[in-house]
Amino acid sequence: MSRIDALLGAMTLTEKLGQLTMTAAGSAVTGPFIAGDSTDAIRAGSIGNLLNLMGAEPVRELQRIAVEESRLGIPLLIALDVIHGYRTLFPVPLAETALFDPEVWERTAREAAREASAEGIAMTFAPMLDVARDPRWGRGVEGFGEDPWVGGCLARAKVRGYQGSDLSAADALAAVAKHYGAYGAVTAGREYAAVDVSERALREVHLPPFEAAVTAGVSSVMPAFTDLAGIPMTAHAGLLREWLRGRLGFDGVIVSDYNAIGELIAHGVASDRAQAAALALRAGVDIDMMADAYRYGLPEALQRGLVSAALIDEAVRRVLRLKERLGLFEDPYRRGTSPESSTAMAERRRFARAVGARAIVMLKNAGDALPLADSLRRLLVVGPLADAAAEMRGPWHAAASADGCVSVLAGLRAALPQMRIEHALGVDIDVEDTSAIATALRRCRQSDAVVLCLGEASLMSGEAASRASLDLPGRQRTLTESICKHARSCGKPVIAVLFSGRPLAVPWLIEQADAVLAAWFLGAEAGHAIADVITGKVSPSGRTPVSWPRAVGQVPIFFGQRPSGRPADPANRYSSRYLDVANDPLFAFGHGLSYGRFKLSSLRVTPESLGADETLAIQVDVLNEGRRAAQETVFLFTHRPLASVTRPLLELKGFAKIELRPGESATVTLQLPATELRYLGPDLQPVLEAGAVEILVGPCADRAQLLQKTVQVRASGASRLPPPS
Numbered sequence: 142m143s144r145i146d147a148l149l150g151a152m153t154l155t156e157k158l159g160q161l162t163m164t165a166a167g168s169a170v171t172g173p174f175i176a177g178d179s180t181d182a183i184r185a186g187s188i189g190n191l192l193n194l195m196g197a198e199p200v201r202e203l204q205r206i207a208v209e210e211s212r213l214g215i216p217l218l219i220a221l222d223v224i225h226g227y228r229t230l231f232p233v234p235l236a237e238t239a240l241f242d243p244e245v246w247e248r249t250a251r252e253a254a255r256e257a258s259a260e261g262i263a264m265t266f267a268p269m270l271d272v273a274r275d276p277r278w279g280r281g282v283e284g285f286g287e288d289p290w291v292g293g294c295l296a297r298a299k300v301r302g303y304q305g306s307d308l309s310a311a312d313a314l315a316a317v318a319k320h321y322g323a324y325g326a327v328t329a330g331r332e333y334a335a336v337d338v339s340e341r342a343l344r345e346v347h348l349p350p351f352e353a354a355v356t357a358g359v360s361s362v363m364p365a366f367t368d369l370a371g372i373p374m375t376a377h378a379g380l381l382r383e384w385l386r387g388r389l390g391f392d393g394v395i396v397s398d399y400n401a402i403g404e405l406i407a408h409g410v411a412s413d414r415a416q417a418a419a420l421a422l423r424a425g426v427d428i429d430m431m432a433d434a435y436r437y438g439l440p441e442a443l444q445r446g447l448v449s450a451a452l453i454d455e456a457v458r459r460v461l462r463l464k465e466r467l468g469l470f471e472d473p474y475r476r477g478t479s480p481e482s483s484t485a486m487a488e489r490r491r492f493a494r495a496v497g498a499r500a501i502v503m504l505k506n507a508g509d510a511l512p513l514a515d516s517l518r519r520l521l522v523v524g525p526l527a528d529a530a531a532e533m534r535g536p537w538h539a540a541a542s543a544d545g546c547v548s549v550l551a552g553l554r555a556a557l558p559q560m561r562i563e564h565a566l567g568v569d570i571d572v573e574d575t576s577a578i579a580t581a582l583r584r585c586r587q588s589d590a591v592v593l594c595l596g597e598a599s600l601m602s603g604e605a606a607s608r609a610s611l612d613l614p615g616r617q618r619t620l621t622e623s624i625c626k627h628a629r630s631c632g633k634p635v636i637a638v639l640f641s642g643r644p645l646a647v648p649w650l651i652e653q654a655d656a657v658l659a660a661w662f663l664g665a666e667a668g669h670a671i672a673d674v675i676t677g678k679v680s681p682s683g684r685t686p687v688s689w690p691r692a693v694g695q696v697p698i699f700f701g702q703r704p705s706g707r708p709a710d711p712a713n714r715y716s717s718r719y720l721d722v723a724n725d726p727l728f729a730f731g732h733g734l735s736y737g738r739f740k741l742s743s744l745r746v747t748p749e750s751l752g753a754d755e756t757l758a759i760q761v762d763v764l765n766e767g768r769r770a771a772q773e774t775v776f777l778f779t780h781r782p783l784a785s786v787t788r789p790l791l792e793l794k795g796f797a798k799i800e801l802r803p804g805e806s807a808t809v810t811l812q813l814p815a816t817e818l819r820y821l822g823p824d825l826q827p828v829l830e831a832g833a834v835e836i837l838v839g840p841c842a843d844r845a846q847l848l849q850k851t852v853q854v855r856a857s858g859a860s861r862l863p864p865p866s
């Protein structure tokens with residue numbers, strides 16, 4: 142008999158429901174504590190999983206109680222939001238996506254897994270795989286931006302990174318693909334609001350990153366808080382049991398979001414905790430995070446005949462199997478026993494600095510204001526985010542302390558010891574007080590150049606951080622206009638460093654500053670990374686994974702829009718456009734300048750006629766006409782001008798990166814299998830239709846900058862291909 146069968150046969154109902162319960166815990170000076178409960182619940186086996194507990198000692202103590210003082214000694218599953226690092230923070234996920242480098246995406250997850258597991262953590266609630274196209278919603282900062290193809294690449298990289306090659310290894314974390322599904326499409330960008338997307342948008346945009354995670358072997362999935370077309374995801378049997386488990390074959394653990402089962406009552410689909418628990422269990426949710434609906438609701442649901450004992454056993458079996466795959470039964474202390482070496486931690490910070498520099502997107506660099514000229518002697522670093530180490534962490538910072546992060550001011554002072562670097566606050570992030578601008582102006586007059594550090598506070602994005610405005614909060618615009626007016630009058634360069642968890646609609650800043658760096662939230666080494674770019678030690682190479690709107694009225698804004706029957710035509714009032722703002726974004730997806738100057742030419746695509754089992758070879762020549770070495774990213778898009786359904790104006794199908802010295806040129810080659818040209822036909826079944834396909838290659842999702850060729854797809858005998866595996 143297997144261990145799991147033996148345990149199931151021996152477990153009481155309380156112990157079974159304990160394995161389906163995850164409760165928040167923490168550590169205080171008096172020792173570890175459990176939210177709303179005590180360690181007796183662990184001894185009694187009525188809590189089997191914990192979240193939010195940090196520190197090797199408290200983790201080990203609670204694990205010891207479970208293993209040595211409970212009747213069956215089942216180890217605890219210890220989980221935490223390790224979103225972009227544990228104690229050493231990497232750039233937030235939206236910033237990291239700007240590298241367009243799956244190897245780095247995987248390696249930062251691997252480093253975070255090593256650091257967190259070294260203190261006993263065994264599961265992370267990551268990667269977040271929600272497509273985000275409405276920047277009013279705050280959680281885009283936790284994900285990969287607007288494009289599902291990028292989402293699939295990142296999902297695979299992150300699952301490999303967190304879980305490693307052996308989930309039972311001491312440095313492996315169970316990854317959790319969240320928040321399933323379409324959470325980013327909340328009504329009006331308002332957090333936790335209802336979601337309504339078409340079946341096509343669900344299947345072609347929102348689900349593919351989760352499919353990629355399942356194919357990559359993700360251990361767990363977390364449903365979103367939200368309802369989808371009237372059915373809360375936590376009770377969505379169609380998408381959880383039928384699609385995720387049935388169609389995709391996912392056999393891992395589904396863990397609810399925080400109190401989400403209890404919130405089925407507020408959603409209006411459950412009258413009480415017992416009914417809420419029954420709905421979630423029947424939908425396939427295995428672990429109840431922080432609602433205590435399973436622990437206290439399922440016994441009543443059993444009595445009322447709302448669920449069966451077999452359904453409970455099925456869920457317990459999946460949880461025990463995950464614990465077994467994590468090696469927790471073999472050695473519950475395997476994670477957290479061997480502290481990391483100082484060498485490993487130092488190397489991790491060096492890596493975080495390199496990733497930070499590469500995550501920076503240079504939006505503008507008029508007159509080559511950057512890198513700073515060597516002749517400069519006096520620099521003013523001004524603004525509410527100039528000396529704000531804590532803010533560099535972003536909204537999910539796990540066990541990372543503020544003093545472990547480097548501010549812009551500290552980074553620049555370390556990089557430029559010979560320069561006189563003054564600091565001024567100017568204004569706070571979100572306060573209507575301009576009294577300190579005068580001091581900033583006075584110091585500006587005594588400087589040769591200005592670094593203006595503006596943006597959002599780290600908690601103005603992330604969970605529960607929707608904003609109706611995409612402008613800078615407080616009086617940061619007043620500060621900017623005062624500084625830029627003075628600087629312009631005496632030819633001083635103004636470098637704006639913009640910190641945010643979303644693309645901001647700040648055309649006035651782009652207009653006034655000489656150079657603008659999107660610095661998102663870069664984590665532990667933020668200040669050094671920014672200094673490396675500003676001084677020219679590193680050429681910026683980040684590319685924005687989101688379209689930057691001109692105005693909040695444009696959102697949702699993304700390059701993969703479908704055409705209109707009346708495409709925008711400035712000469713035609715009756716065409717798809719606004720009266721007051723252009724349709725296109727301020728900056729297109731993929732935009733990002735470097736210290737090089739790149740020119741693409743000679744696009745070649747073979748074969749010109751493609752069969753269903755063939756692959757396109759796409760080549761383009763890239764020349765660096767600039768004066769400095771730099772890295773270019775080349776994007777591959779397709780478009781179907783004619784099909785049985787309307788197709789997006791651009792679909793991303795690949796990207797490649799190349800480093801070139803000044804004057805150097807090289808050929809970039811991309812491959813595109815015909816199967817990547819499938820889409821869902823009118824009946825929402827995958828098809829590969831005969832016809833013309835535009836192949837477009839270039840630096841960003843701006844058609845005016847793309848080279849284009851057209852090839853013909855010869856549909857195979859059956860134009861219908863088997864559904865994606």
Ligand code: GLC
Pocket residue numbers: 192222266319398399604
């Ligand atoms: C939060 C978030 C989810 C997170 C969980 C545990 O409410 O929605 O992303 O993993 O609770 O902290």
